[in-house]
Amino acid sequence: MPEKNPHPLFTQEFAADPYPAYGWLREHAPVHRTTLPSGVDAWLVTRYADARQALADPRLSKDPARHSARAHSRGRIGIPGERTADLVSHLLNIDPPDHTRLRRLVSAAFTPRRVAEFAPRVRELTDRLIDGFASRGSADLIAEFAFPLPIYAICDMLGVPRTDQDDFRDWAGMMLHTPGAGGTGSRGGVARSVKRMRAYLAELIHRKRADPGDDLISGLIQASDHGEHLSEKEAAAMAFILLFAGFETTVNLVGNGTLALLRDDAERTRLQRSLDRGETELLATAVEELLRYDGPVELATWRFATEPLRLGGTEVAPGDAVLVVLAAADRDPERFDRPDVLDLGRTSNPHLGFGHGIHYCIGAPLARLEGRTALAALLGRLPDLALAVPPEELRWRGGLIMRGLRALPVTFTPE
Numbered sequence: 193m194p195e196k197n198p199h200p201l202f203t204q205e206f207a208a209d210p211y212p213a214y215g216w217l218r219e220h221a222p223v224h225r226t227t228l229p230s231g232v233d234a235w236l237v238t239r240y241a242d243a244r245q246a247l248a249d250p251r252l253s254k255d256p257a258r259h260s261a262r263a264h265s266r267g268r269i270g271i272p273g274e275r276t277a278d279l280v281s282h283l284l285n286i287d288p289p290d291h292t293r294l295r296r297l298v299s300a301a302f303t304p305r306r307v308a309e310f311a312p313r314v315r316e317l318t319d320r321l322i323d324g325f326a327s328r329g330s331a332d333l334i335a336e337f338a339f340p341l342p343i344y345a346i347c348d349m350l351g352v353p354r355t356d357q358d359d360f361r362d363w364a365g366m367m368l369h370t371p372g373a374g375g376t377g378s379r380g381g382v383a384r385s386v387k388r389m390r391a392y393l394a395e396l397i398h399r400k401r402a403d404p405g406d407d408l409i410s411g412l413i414q415a416s417d418h419g420e421h422l423s424e425k426e427a428a429a430m431a432f433i434l435l436f437a438g439f440e441t442t443v444n445l446v447g448n449g450t451l452a453l454l455r456d457d458a459e460r461t462r463l464q465r466s467l468d469r470g471e472t473e474l475l476a477t478a479v480e481e482l483l484r485y486d487g488p489v490e491l492a493t494w495r496f497a498t499e500p501l502r503l504g505g506t507e508v509a510p511g512d513a514v515l516v517v518l519a520a521a522d523r524d525p526e527r528f529d530r531p532d533v534l535d536l537g538r539t540s541n542p543h544l545g546f547g548h549g550i551h552y553c554i555g556a557p558l559a560r561l562e563g564r565t566a567l568a569a570l571l572g573r574l575p576d577l578a579l580a581v582p583p584e585e586l587r588w589r590g591g592l593i594m595r596g597l598r599a600l601p602v603t604f605t606p607e
């Protein structure tokens with residue numbers, strides 16, 4: 193490395209604004225070996241071209257049990273409270289051919305058509321959540337809006353009865369460590385929440401098998417590919433991973449996205465005017481730009497080299513952990529014109545916010561629907577929405593994979 197990074201990684205300042213540190217790495221050490229706060233060593237990949245290559249490289253495996261007994265045994269990879277044996281059926285932790293089979297089966301149930309049909313329900317949900325605070329003139333948009341929205345949405349889609357959805361809200365709150373959402377954040381508490389959620393889903397799947405409905409869980413049970421079906425255990429694991437993968441990510445899309453708009457008057461006004469004219473084109477490109485500019489997933493999930501490979505001119509040894517920094521790749525000036533500028537109308541925008549390759553986000557259509565609906569509803573109903581504190585006072589959750597705010601205090605004229 194030519195010199196020391198003037199922007200140290202994994203500090204408080206880094207959590208608030210990691211982009212200068214990533215910019216330096218991209219330029220001076222694009223495939224950079226570092227020790228993570230957990231003590232695990234990993235390569236950080238920060239250039240767009242290298243990131244895309246790594247995400248699609250079959251020599252980088254997703255199965256932690258096979259390739260990093262050392263890192264995994266410390267319990268620092270994967271979902272809290274999960275044991276290795278339970279991870280087998282999770283899309284994000286398996287390689288082909290198992291991944292191919294499971295992904296086909298889920299895709300048969302979780303179709304773009306099912307998501308499109310869900311649009312009115314997402315609008316109703318967003319409105320109900322805004323009704324909860326619109327008369328008050330102030331709110332925390334994370335606890336009161338961005339956090340409950342994806343939980344209720346995916347519960348509805350899966351077929352969790354409304355009367356049970358608040359349990360999910362509490363379990364998820366524990367996982368997110370959100371004050372005001374019931375989270376204490378203790379390791380034991382998180383593990384207990386994960387266990388309860390999984391037990392509930394297993395029981396629900398059992399019931400839906402006997403009495404199917406029009407919901408995603410019934411779809412997962414019925415999905416077939418060349419005569420194959422998901423086992424009950426696989427369907428439960430799948431329902432759980434949909435909830436888990438679609439929750440904090442969407443919280444962060446709404447949180448980071450709203451913040452970016454509130455910090456850029458010109459772009460926010462541009463979007464507001466376009467929505468007032470009843471247009472939808474700018475809203476669609478705006479959500480893509482917000483995913484690129486300050487996306488919910490800072491680093492793609494873990495990958496491990498199964499054989500020696502070269503990445504951006506650097507030798508990566510078998511067994512090495514590789515972390516693809518989506519946030520850095522999506523600000524790469526080699527790929528994006530004026531990458532640090534928020535341009536809601538950006539048209540050439542092949543961002544990596546949903547990943548790339550065989551693990552590309554299966555929930556992207558739902559995430560886009562939720563993101564567009566949430567932003568349009570907020571700007572439409574609360575046109576003078578403003579930050580209640582200076583941006584420097586906002587606190588970020590910190591954590592390796594995700595990038596999101598702990599709270600987003602706002603003010604507005606009460607409805």
Ligand code: HEM
Nearest residue numbers: 283284437438441442445492493546547551553554555559
């Ligand atoms: C995979 C981002 C919402 C389900 C991924 C990956 C990314 C991502 C980057 C690939 C990770 C990797 O390769 O390591 C996002 C973002 C979202 C979002 C930014 C919201 C804005 C959702 C939703 C769902 C979901 C709503 C489901 C309800 C999944 C699943 C995978 C995945 C199951 C694993 C796919 C596979 O391994 O084949 N997501 N996601 N995501 N996402 Fe999302």
